[in-house]
Amino acid sequence: xxxxALTIFSVALLSVVTASPALGVSREIIQMMQQLDTLQQSxxxxxxxxxxxxxxxxxxxQQTSQDVSQMxxxxxxxxxxxxQNLASSSSKVDSMTSQIQALSSSLEQTQSQLTKLSEQLxxxxxxIQTLNAPPNAAQTIPxxxxxxxxxxxxxxxDTSGAGGSAQxxxxxxxxxxxxxSLFNSAMGSFNSGQYALAVQGFQEFLQxxxxxxxxxxxxxxxGESYYNNGDYRHAVEAYDKCVERYPNGDKTLAARLKxxxxxxxxxxxAAGIRELRSLVEQHPQAHESELASQRLRRLGIIxxxxxxx
Numbered sequence: 001x002x003x004x005a006l007t008i009f010s011v012a013l014l015s016v017v018t019a020s021p022a023l024g025v026s027r028e029i030i031q032m033m034q035q036l037d038t039l040q041q042s043x044x045x046x047x048x049x050x051x052x053x054x055x056x057x058x059x060x061x062q063q064t065s066q067d068v069s070q071m072x073x074x075x076x077x078x079x080x081x082x083x084q085n086l087a088s089s090s091s092k093v094d095s096m097t098s099q100i101q102a103l104s105s106s107l108e109q110t111q112s113q114l115t116k117l118s119e120q121l122x123x124x125x126x127x128i129q130t131l132n133a134p135p136n137a138a139q140t141i142p143x144x145x146x147x148x149x150x151x152x153x154x155x156x157x158d159t160s161g162a163g164g165s166a167q168x169x170x171x172x173x174x175x176x177x178x179x180x181s182l183f184n185s186a187m188g189s190f191n192s193g194q195y196a197l198a199v200q201g202f203q204e205f206l207q208x209x210x211x212x213x214x215x216x217x218x219x220x221x222x223g224e225s226y227y228n229n230g231d232y233r234h235a236v237e238a239y240d241k242c243v244e245r246y247p248n249g250d251k252t253l254a255a256r257l258k259x260x261x262x263x264x265x266x267x268x269x270a271a272g273i274r275e276l277r278s279l280v281e282q283h284p285q286a287h288e289s290e291l292a293s294q295r296l297r298r299l300g301i302i303x304x305x306x307x308x309x
Contacts (some may be wrong), residue, residue, distance in 0.1 A: 186202045202219070222241075263275060
């Protein structure tokens, strides 16, 4: 619009000069026309510059928008990879914890067996000493008070008392398996990754020895077998039985910890967090509570020391 007005004004001035030659062309008018022409060129150049700068800014805006979108995509990929790595690390930690607990249990069993062997060895040595001891004088001197003459050849001695004692303290029935053999066989299946056989073995142990001190461990490793096999629902049920049936057992806290892990692995995040939080708050000094706190921190949940009363 400005360009059009300047053009009209220039034409009008030129018409005045042409129509009135007698008046002459003043130098000021010519200079004014030149200045107007220069101004017109400057305005045109400015418009061109503005147009160019606008195009550049538009291009930069598009590039920036594309860069932002790309950065968002990269951030999403990075977050996804980080979460996957954390999940993988948590699974490895759980597996290592289970293996350490299994080794610890095996060590306890070995120590128990060594203790029993030591007791048996001491008893055997005592019996040998008794056999090697010199006979009682009253038994070797014929006619001594309290002695009995030997019976005739082929006559059996009276062993009714010994026989009665043997019947009372005799071995268990033949159809009852040995507890150590049952437990160690099941643990061997567990350590070799044969979890189905391990479950059967520990269940058989509980069938015969469900009230013995090692019953808590047997029930716990049933849950561990299900957990390591990826059957988290049955693992939760097995851990629950360990806690309910053996509240004072040596695997009760470990069962509560792994129940929380199994709930999380099964997709029940709220219940898993609740179980781990309860363990930490009720037993803040236990090693299992430390492991539970570590898992909660990986989930972004911090339990303050004041809440661990």
